[in-house]
Amino acid sequence: MTWVADHLSDILWYAGQHTLLAGIPLIVGLLIALPLGWVARRYSNLYGVLIAGSGLLYTIPSLALFILMPLILGTRILDTLNVYVAMTLYTLALLVRTVADGLGAVPDSTRQAAIAMGFTGMRRLLRVDLPLAIPVIAAGLRVAAVSNVSIVSVASLVGFPQLGYYLTDGYQRTFPTEIAVGIVGCVLLALIFDSVIRAGAWAITPWQRVAR
């Protein structure tokens, strides 16, 4: 416990790095997944290709993807961009399907009503379909967030500083406290991500509260 107190500012700095490495790809991934998911839903012959293609990304083990990134991006091995892009790909792998399914789950009667009220094209997507898909998308986002936080810690093996540093360093120095700090830190961060997404989804879907 004294060790934790002594290193609190370091721990917070590593936690901040971890938040960035896991959080930014989550946002970027969502922004890319929204149009891709819409395309998958809109053009049914592309659905299989997009879903299978993004699913394959998730199959690649994280350590391998971190190491292969420089080959694809032309970056150096310790460029943080490698982690950002790899994590964005993992986020995409989970979210394209979620967005497509969320948009597909909008009840047909609702869509018909929106059309009858004069909502067309883009306006219907943004004002009717997308808001109604939020609960499904938020659920997918929570899965992606928890998985991102866990995967980012693996990047410490390559040498990227974040909470995973305490895991590798604690193991090398045979210092269990440090490993405990790393694990607890990651779990707490995952919980925070989860709560923030849940609270965010709750705040922007007031109709869900009325209906219950």
Next chain:
Amino acid sequence: MLNNIGTWLTDPAHWSGPNGIPQRILEHLIYSGISLVIAALIAIPLGVMVGHSGRAKWTVSVANSLRAVPSLGLLFAVALWLGPKIASSLAYVIPSVIVLVLLAVPPILSGTYAGIQGVDPAARDAAKGMGMRGGEVLRKVELPCSLPLLLSGIRSATLQVIATATIAASISLGGLGRYLIDGLSVSDYAEMASGAILVALLALGMDGILALIQRTAISPGLSGKFRNTGDHLEVVSTTARGDTASDSASPTDRADDQREALV
């Protein structure tokens, strides 16, 4: 850079001996296989029990909450704790296998549980009406019906195990992860990248094989494949239920949904 990797991968010296590619692939498959079998032996009976009786559901939620724990942390913690207590060459293997089992149990458990729980009660009743006993209902109806979800649980567990077995090279486990970790420690990018390519191919290959098994093992009555042929009267009649379900998504689609939710 690509040339270096090509040279590394085609160098005959890297294809033989204890550090050769075939040997490393074999190790990777053995560790992953052992862990998956142990995990399945634990998770499937437990999932069947919980899904069948509806009791002890907390086991599923406990197993699921385990997923927030970073696998790297679990690996190091178990290795540090157990490693010194095991005084043989297995000092690295046993902790790794324990962690791999711990990671493989949750997806298989929740897949089995969800599969058994989601069996159409009408199918269960029909089986009983035909005079099947409890054990027979389980073997002939509930298990085959839950197969899509059970297999997708195994599929995501397999991916998880192959990925984590790679990381386990950092606690001295053999397997393809050796190239990544050893290459990293001597800054040999060609070795690391070659290892990474091999690991990715192994994972994609295993996933493909499991997808194929999933496709062939699942009863046609469930996947709705027979509807198109229509020349088997009996089969068509048994899929009558499947037709209504396929309005939204076929059972295999739903199994895939489950898979996504699991990872």
